[in-house]
Amino acid sequence: MPDANLRIPASARDRFAEIAAAEGLSLRAYLARLAETMLTPAERAERARAVLREWTWSTAHTQYAAQPCADRPDGAVVATATPQAWKKRPVRILDLSP
Numbered sequence: 001m002p003d004a005n006l007r008i009p010a011s012a013r014d015r016f017a018e019i020a021a022a023e024g025l026s027l028r029a030y031l032a033r034l035a036e037t038m039l040t041p042a043e044r045a046e047r048a049r050a051v052l053r054e055w056t057w058s059t060a061h062t063q064y065a066a067q068p069c070a071d072r073p074d075g076a077v078v079a080t081a082t083p084q085a086w087k088k089r090p091v092r093i094l095d096l097s098p
Contacts, residue, residue: 075092
């Protein structure tokens with residue numbers, strides 16, 4: 001874990017703040033976006049899977065919405081990075097896992 005007391009030179013902080021402002025972002029948002037670019041593809045995929053796991057509340061709604069109806073006689077396709085979580089559910093899936 002990074003040292004919370006780590007100090008960066010004021011000139012570097014100010015330069016980052018200028019760049020962030022030019023892009024319409026706060027310094028925090030700009031630095032978060034910059035940090036994302038430093039992740040490996042595997043780290044980005046794991047972060048995406050973690051976010052998807054947190055959205056478990058949406059599983060029931062997704063399953064309901066994917067069922068066949070008058071507008072979609074064949075139902076919808078659920079795009080997921082965790083296809084094993086949908087194996088026993090009555091929906092078609094599109095596997096997005098790496």
